Amino acid sequence: MQNISMTINGKPVSGDVEGRTLLVEFLRNDLHLTGTHVGCDTSQCGACAIHVNGIIVKSCTMFAADADGALVDTIEGQANADGSLNKIQQAFQDHHGLQCGFCTPGMVMAAADLLKNNPTPTEAEVRHHLDGNICRCTGYHNIIKAIMAASGQDVSAIAAE
Amino acid sequence: MYNFDFVKPLNVADALVALASEEAQALGGGQTLIPTMKQRLASPEKLVSLSGISEMQGVDISGNIVTIGGATTHANVALAGAFEGLTGLAGGIGDPAVRNRGTIGGSLANNDPAACYPAAALATGATIVTNDREIDADDYFQGMFTTALEDVEIITAVRMPIPQVSNYQKFEQPASRFALVGVFVAKYADGVRVAVTGASENGVFRWSEAEGVLSTNFSADAILGMSVDSSEMISDLHGTKEYRANLVRVLTGRAVSSAS
Structure with a gap:
């Protein structure tokens, strides 16, 4: 296990992950940010798409440890500050x-x-x-x-x- | 997938040290390797991510040569706009999210028979630069998933002479969007080079007969009547040998038309 930290939707988070922990698994299983979905798990369907350092990636095809230190944006951070839809x-x-x-x-x-x-x-x-x-x-x-x-x-x- | 140790060195020297251990594997963007590991077709004990190595990032254009860092993503190669064939090829790989992760070095090191980049490297007569030598593209590709790379060797950069005109044409396999056949045509002052991916059981290859004809008459009509030997073509449910051989001829013509 290794400790990683990143900024998700503007908030600093950290956690312990295995080498094989996918970024989407870290989001969903460890942080309970379940808005990011796993559809195909083969990087084809895009249900797991998020932004890492400002660009779109498929979080089922990136290791959590590779996002150590990154700025991550998920669907949970998309609404306006008052909670209304963007x-x-x-x-x-x-x-x-x-x-x-x-x-x-x-x-x-x-x-x-x-x-x-x-x-x-x-x-x-x-x-x-x-x-x-x-x-x-x-x-x-x-x-x-x-x-x-x-x-x-x-x-x-x-x-x- | 089986577990492994994940390391992310910040320079090539540290990456080589990390790769020197048994069962270590370099990780580019992971757009092929991660799905492969999920299927347990690869199970390294250590993964060495190359994405943190700044000296392997970026596209430099100076004179007639474009130099692309081995860890440069497809999206950034497309954005650099070095020359038409390369820009079109890089911008057409996979989808936007895949292009933001996948790298030129990863693609060339893997040498998938249906990958796009090998066609660009071979058609431009690129130089594959590694941590300790430079390899001509003509010597680098050695068959499906096989290259001249040694076990502990990293593609740090790729150098391509910029063609006068160039174009890449890809006939996409409709499910995977990989190249069923892809043809890269590059015209230089001293002749034309034509490289074909997706078609052959031996991986990327040069269609030398077409190169000879196009070097004297650079027009799609010049190769209209030519035929491609289908005996070593890939045959699967997506296309027969003969179908692929014909696609090589058709796509070469389209590439020449688009390039001129």
């Missing part, structure tokens, strides 16, 4: 961007990663950026619409499904 989360609700909700934490984190670097993406850029996030319910259209709306763009021409 712009992206609210857009997912407004545009029915989720059904079962399992993929949603990863989708929101992927959307936040995109909009940080590309504040007004095209629909094609949104779809390209979600390459690593799989949803089995929605058929993606309303997720795309929600992200376009969160970027402040007019989505009235994007068909609802």
